[in-house]
Amino acid sequence: MDWTYSPAPENAAIANLEPTYRPFIDGEFVDGGGEPLKTINPATEEVLAEVGTAAQEDVDRAVAAARRAHDEVWGRMPGAERAKYLFRIARIVAERSRELAVLETLDNGKPIRESRDVDVPTAAAHLFHHAGWADKLEYAGLGPAPKPVGVVGAVIPWNFPLLMAAWKVGPALACGNTIVLKPAETTPLTALVLAEIAAEAGLPPGVVNVLPGAGDVGAAVVGAAVDKVAFTGSTEVGVQIQRRLAGTGRRLTLELGGKAANIVYADAAIDQAVDGVVDGIFFNQGHVCCAGSRLLVQESIAEEFLELLHARVETLRVGDPLDKNTDVGAINSRAQLDRIVDLAAAGDEEGARRWTSSCPLPERGLFFPPTVFEGVEQTMRIAREEIFGPVLSVLTFRTPEEAVAKANNTPYGLSAGVWTEKGSKALWTAQRLRAGVVWANTFNRFDPASPFGGYRQSGFGREGGRAGLEAYLAV
Structure with missing residues (x-):
């Protein structure tokens, strides 16, 4: 296509x-x-x-x-x-x-x-x-x-x-x-x-x-x-x-700030979850306090999920923010771009595997390509610090208890996401997540009648x- x-x-x-x-x-x-x-x-x-x-x-x-x-x-x-x-x-x-x-x-x-x-x-x-x-x-x-x-x-x-x-x-x-x-x-x-x-x-x-x-x-x-x-x-x-x-x-x-976890269980609707993860981190260039900057994907589907995720991210168009076709715009300031570059470099230094979209960047302006780090450990800076940019850190888990423990292993507590076709599992997980807002099978949905905070x-x-x-x- x-x-x-x-x-x-x-x-x-x-x-x-x-x-x-x-x-x-x-x-x-x-x-x-x-x-x-x-x-x-x-x-x-x-x-x-x-x-x-x-x-x-x-x-x-x-x-x-x-x-x-x-x-x-x-x-x-x-x-x-x-x-x-x-x-x-x-x-x-x-x-x-x-x-x-x-x-x-x-x-x-x-x-x-x-x-x-x-x-x-x-x-x-x-x-x-x-x-x-x-x-x-x-x-x-x-x-x-x-x-x-x-x-x-x-x-x-x-x-x-x-x-x-x-x-x-x-x-x-x-x-x-x-x-x-x-x-x-x-x-x-x-x-x-x-x-x-x-x-x-x-x-x-x-x-x-x-x-x-x-x-x-x-x-x-x-x-x-x-x-x-x-x-x-x-x-x-x-x-x-x-x-x-x-x-x-x-x-x-x-x-x-926040360092939200997006938890994807093996029984999730995978295509829907992929889109939700993409929206959770690449919306507004990742300049979102409640961005889903940590993906926790169940180990049994991790390989398949990441393959689909890479393919979806490759379709994102980075470019002129005034173009109605653009998906990812410009980083707001030179200082913020420098911080994103610094934290991404820390991910490389600490042994995470960087994957970057092949989408060409404009020749001028402040831009950073959509980036995914795999093989991330809890102790790495990219897993603990708020990057506030289009950078996703991927971790895996085996059991729901491990997913909750990893999601809560952060000094923040603003938001989280849960992806599963079982309502009981979504509720079980949400009740144990220490976050002010928990979305189930969606992300970054706001309503003025719903309270937001951390x-x-x-x-x-x-x-x-x-x-x-x-x-x-x-x-």
């Missing part, structure tokens, strides 16, 4: 890219006091735009605006009225979905079909979902008269910029809080357009504030006079934040669903 595809590029002009972007504080875009940064297109390493960043005084001003908006307007507003604003924002996100998808792909490097079919629709779904909760909080089982916490300081990562913003903004606003949002240094653009959308929806000034910048701006938001911090990012930074907030009495939720070094707290409201309410 010929897998050659003609180019099908999306029009980059749809992104309505501006030459400059500025922080959003108290209902307007303002000049930030920080050093401007240049955000790049990782597929070409060309500059997309110059982005003004926040200084300490901007953080203080944004928090003061959020406090005033909460105390005088938003925190007092009936839930049904807050819902109207959230519904408007969600509708505008849906209406501008193509623009947001193209902008996300340019700034992040992920394939346009993922931005178009996953990121933007899921972001809108989270906003719609939480809009529906705004006037029903007393029925959430969290007490008879739940009140907003106050001002939320949120720091989000670069792998799902718009979606992570919606995950924070949706529940915060639905519960009557105001928010100061710090997007990732390398991907600030869609969060700033979300601020523009909030203004277009008539959201009162100060309810949402967006402060671009590097880690120093995130640290300033965490250290500011906010009532709750919501952080999604690396475990290392999460540990620093927890230490800083210890003893302050301020709320904290952390959604951190244990141990994958953080604490839940986002989404009824359980995700609790951290944003004083009950």
